[in-house]
Amino acid sequence: MAKHSADLVISGGRIIDPALGFGKEGHVFITNGCIDAVEGDTAAAKKRAVRAAETIDAAGQIVVPGLIDCHVHLREPGREDAETIESGCHAAAAGGFTTVCCMPNTTPRIDNQETVKFVQDRAKTARARVYVVGAITKNLDGKELAEIGDLVKMGAVAITDDGHYVQNPEIMRRALEYSKMFDIPVMDHAEDQYLVAGGVMNEGYESTRLGISGATSAAEEIAIERDVALCRMTGARLHIQHVSTARGVEAIRRAKEDGVRVTCEACPHHFILTDSLIGETFNTALRVNPPLRTQADVDAIIEGLVDGTIDVIASDHAPHSAESKDVVFDDAPPGMIGLELTLSLVKTYLIDKGYLTWAEAIRKMTTVPAMIFKLPHGTLEPGSEADITIIDPERKWTVKADGFHSKSSNSPFIGKRLVGRVTRTLLSGREVFAL
Amino acid sequence: MSGLSSRHLLGLENVPAEDITRILDTAISFREVLEREVKKLPPLRGITVLNLFYEPSTRTRISFELAEKRLSADTVNFSPSGSSVKKGESLRDTVQNIEAMKIDMVVVRHQSTGAPYYLTQCMDATIINAGDGAHEHPTQALLDMFTIRQKYGKLKGLRVVLVGDVKHSRVIRSNIWGLKAMGAEVVLCGPSTLMPSEIERFGCEIATDIDTALDGADVVNVMRIQLERQQAGLFPSQREYTNLFGITKERLKRLNRNYTIMHPGPMNRGVEIATDVADGKHSVILDQVTNGQAVRMAVLYLLSGRDETEA
Numbered sequence: 195m196a197k198h199s200a201d202l203v204i205s206g207g208r209i210i211d212p213a214l215g216f217g218k219e220g221h222v223f224i225t226n227g228c229i230d231a232v233e234g235d236t237a238a239a240k241k242r243a244v245r246a247a248e249t250i251d252a253a254g255q256i257v258v259p260g261l262i263d264c265h266v267h268l269r270e271p272g273r274e275d276a277e278t279i280e281s282g283c284h285a286a287a288a289g290g291f292t293t294v295c296c297m298p299n300t301t302p303r304i305d306n307q308e309t310v311k312f313v314q315d316r317a318k319t320a321r322a323r324v325y326v327v328g329a330i331t332k333n334l335d336g337k338e339l340a341e342i343g344d345l346v347k348m349g350a351v352a353i354t355d356d357g358h359y360v361q362n363p364e365i366m367r368r369a370l371e372y373s374k375m376f377d378i379p380v381m382d383h384a385e386d387q388y389l390v391a392g393g394v395m396n397e398g399y400e401s402t403r404l405g406i407s408g409a410t411s412a413a414e415e416i417a418i419e420r421d422v423a424l425c426r427m428t429g430a431r432l433h434i435q436h437v438s439t440a441r442g443v444e445a446i447r448r449a450k451e452d453g454v455r456v457t458c459e460a461c462p463h464h465f466i467l468t469d470s471l472i473g474e475t476f477n478t479a480l481r482v483n484p485p486l487r488t489q490a491d492v493d494a495i496i497e498g499l500v501d502g503t504i505d506v507i508a509s510d511h512a513p514h515s516a517e518s519k520d521v522v523f524d525d526a527p528p529g530m531i532g533l534e535l536t537l538s539l540v541k542t543y544l545i546d547k548g549y550l551t552w553a554e555a556i557r558k559m560t561t562v563p564a565m566i567f568k569l570p571h572g573t574l575e576p577g578s579e580a581d582i583t584i585i586d587p588e589r590k591w592t593v594k595a596d597g598f599h600s601k602s603s604n605s606p607f608i609g610k611r612l613v614g615r616v617t618r619t620l621l622s623g624r625e626v627f628a629l
Numbered sequence: 630m631s632g633l634s635s636r637h638l639l640g641l642e643n644v645p646a647e648d649i650t651r652i653l654d655t656a657i658s659f660r661e662v663l664e665r666e667v668k669k670l671p672p673l674r675g676i677t678v679l680n681l682f683y684e685p686s687t688r689t690r691i692s693f694e695l696a697e698k699r700l701s702a703d704t705v706n707f708s709p710s711g712s713s714v715k716k717g718e719s720l721r722d723t724v725q726n727i728e729a730m731k732i733d734m735v736v737v738r739h740q741s742t743g744a745p746y747y748l749t750q751c752m753d754a755t756i757i758n759a760g761d762g763a764h765e766h767p768t769q770a771l772l773d774m775f776t777i778r779q780k781y782g783k784l785k786g787l788r789v790v791l792v793g794d795v796k797h798s799r800v801i802r803s804n805i806w807g808l809k810a811m812g813a814e815v816v817l818c819g820p821s822t823l824m825p826s827e828i829e830r831f832g833c834e835i836a837t838d839i840d841t842a843l844d845g846a847d848v849v850n851v852m853r854i855q856l857e858r859q860q861a862g863l864f865p866s867q868r869e870y871t872n873l874f875g876i877t878k879e880r881l882k883r884l885n886r887n888y889t890i891m892h893p894g895p896m897n898r899g900v901e902i903a904t905d906v907a908d909g910k911h912s913v914i915l916d917q918v919t920n921g922q923a924v925r926m927a928v929l930y931l932l933s934g935r936d937e938t939e940a
Contacts, residue, residue, distance in 0.1 A: 402825035403642070405763030405802055406742045410826070475750075476743035520721060522741035524762070 199245040200225050207252030212557035213573035224580040227622035232574045258556045260292025260581030262563040262572050265508035272301025277513035277601050283320035285600035287627035289534040290583035290616035293571045297356040298329040305329035305340040310348040321626035330355045330369045346376045351567045354381035370430035379433040384417035394524045396469040396485045404473050411439040418442050422449040434458035436510050438484040440494030447503040459506040462539040465495040478519045478526035479606040507558045509536045513602030531600050541614030580623035589615040632931040637756040639745045640765035641806040652927050653775050660923035672935045673702035679732045680706045683739040693736045696925035721751045728752040755932050763797045770803035772921040785812035790842045792818045793852025796825040800893050818842035822863045839874050843883040850891040851876050854901045877903045
């Protein structure tokens with residue numbers, strides 16, 4: 195069958211799509227905003243590429259499915275001074291993310307259909323797709339289940355009380371049981387609040403040295419172990435968010451070996467930074483929950499990424515206004531931005547150091563999150579929306595405070611020299627970012 | 630130029646022994662001035678010092694203020710109650726506005742670790758830490774060391790026991806750094822719930838049995854135990870704390886003969902220290918207070934940059 199000429203072709207780049215098992219130079223043909231075909235650099239494909247209405251030359255670059263970040267805070271409604279859905283999605287596009295899952299700890303909380311709808315409406319004109327994660331409990335209070343059926347009906351792809359551990363195990367049990375009716379994952383901010391006890395950094399030598407109240411890593415370990423037990427009992431799907439400790443990774447590894455339906459994510463700051471940085475300048479950008487841990491924990495997270503215990507890389511993009519972070523360390527709100535840096539951090543600290551191949555890294559940012567959250571994205575499979583990220587793998591750049599598209603710039607990576615950068619992002623074939 | 634290797638005094642961690650010795654030596658002559666009829670010297674004339682106290686303090690604030698006045702500095706005091714802080718002004722704006730009034734040095738006490746460092750990033754003034762969170766209280770440790778050295782003529786080789794809430798004590802942290810730099814042997818003693826994580830990495834002897842800790846010690850520096858720690862479940866009752874860690878006359882038998890009892894104040898008599906111990910002839914608790922002024926005068930003087938030129 196003679197193929198029609200495409201609207202757009204991306205040629206010359208190395209195409210990596212773990213879902214398709216495709217990893218070589220070739221051409222991506224796009225028609226009507228959808229993937230038409232992905233082909234190797236054959237004579238026929240070359241011939242067809244010449245006939246395309248428009249061409250993107252991706253020579254020397256890497257072409258991947260638009261990335262998915264399953265853990266971001268867009269702050270709207272409520273803290274539009276720190277981020278809006280529009281600015282957060284601009285940041286996503288600049289970081290190569292075409293799909294994000296936003297957390298419900300907005301004001302008001304995303305624990306009702308109206309707020310889901312509000313976010314979805316705002317996202318219609320944004321530079322990335324926004325999927326809503328609804329609340330587990332009303333107002334994230336940990337007391338009564340939110341109307342999860344309503345939330346799912348409205349399009350919520352998962353539930354979480356992110357920022358808060360569901361401290362009452364009975365409530366968590368019911369949330370897991372209830373979620374099974376909708377086959378959605380329950381995302382778990384696994385930190386026992388009684389053990390955290392107001393700690394603002396990792397408890398250990400550094401917190402002792404600085405006299406800053408610490409949060410023990412056992413708070414995460416215990417929280418994960420409890421919810422693994424509940425997950426095993428209920429047969430529901432549990433997704434551990436931002437695992438940060440060696441023992442947390444180990445608990446998940448054992449649970450997976452036992453066949454428990456648990457998945458998890460790790461964030462760049464937890465596989466790059468340690469608590470020993472805090473005492474240098476008390477940089478409030480280093481204040482994050484769960485806190486930065488020790489080198490042994492960093493090593494364990496990397497090991498978990500390498501052996502597949504950790505399924506997903508997510509940013510936990512958490513914008514905060516300059517004013518709210520311009521305070522003494524323990525007064526600063528937790529969180530750092532990440533959407534615009536994740537890909538470059540993964541390249542610099544995981545791929546260049548030989549821990550992950552490009553295909554393995556991209557898989558954790560496309561195929562796997564798409565599977566966990568049942569998103570029809572993260573692949574270049576013909577027929578799917580043409581969400582595509584193009585990366586210059588060797589581009590060296592320095593992170594600058596005024597270079598973010600996010601409304602906030604609370605990042606401890608400012609000043610860092612990174613390798614690899616997103617040069618172009620397409621959403622349904624339309625350019626939403628170009629460097 | 631400053632007579633010390635840093636232009637601020639934020640803590641004693643990483644402060645070289647030479648700097649500590651310089652401060653303690655300088656304090657000797659100021660200590661003598663305090664015995665004179667006219668307790669005033671001119672070196673800080675024209676220098677304005679702000680005492681910025683975000684936490685309540687009696688001893689430290691008065692001690693600093695007197696030290697400044699005795700050196701002829703102009704002083705202003707600030708505390709958050711009755712100030713723009715109550716109106717929501719940020720720490721940065723507060724200090725930048727005050728600095729616009731031409732302040733040369735700031736003595737700061739704050740409930741959060743790192744607040745003195747934060748001030749160095751907001752303003753050009755020289756910053757002196759008068760206690761930040763549970764982090765450091767360097768002038769308290771300096772006056773403790775001054776008092777010990779006054780009695781023994783040295784610090785090196787002495788066995789110094791710091792008893793109390795190690796976890797929350799900035800006085801203990803600063804004492805650890807200072808005493809270790811000066812070659813003393815440091816023993817930490819307190820309930821294991823008030824021993825912070827990985828404290829063994831500080832290179833001190835750790836004891837949860839007070840009698841073991843006191844065995845053969847020269848100096849016992851007793852810290853205030855705060856009632857709210859009991860309420861937070863860190864020990865069962867004041868009574869039990871006193872039974873296990875209270876410094877009583879009976880327990881002093883284990884100390885070296887020429888022992889010294891210290892307390893940074895304010896004391897809970899009958900709780901962490903028995904009244905007859907606090908008032909006994911080995912107690913230097915009130916000397917600490919007097920010496921504190923001399924040590925603070927030395928710190929202000931050395932950091933003011935006036936030591937070479939107009940002294």
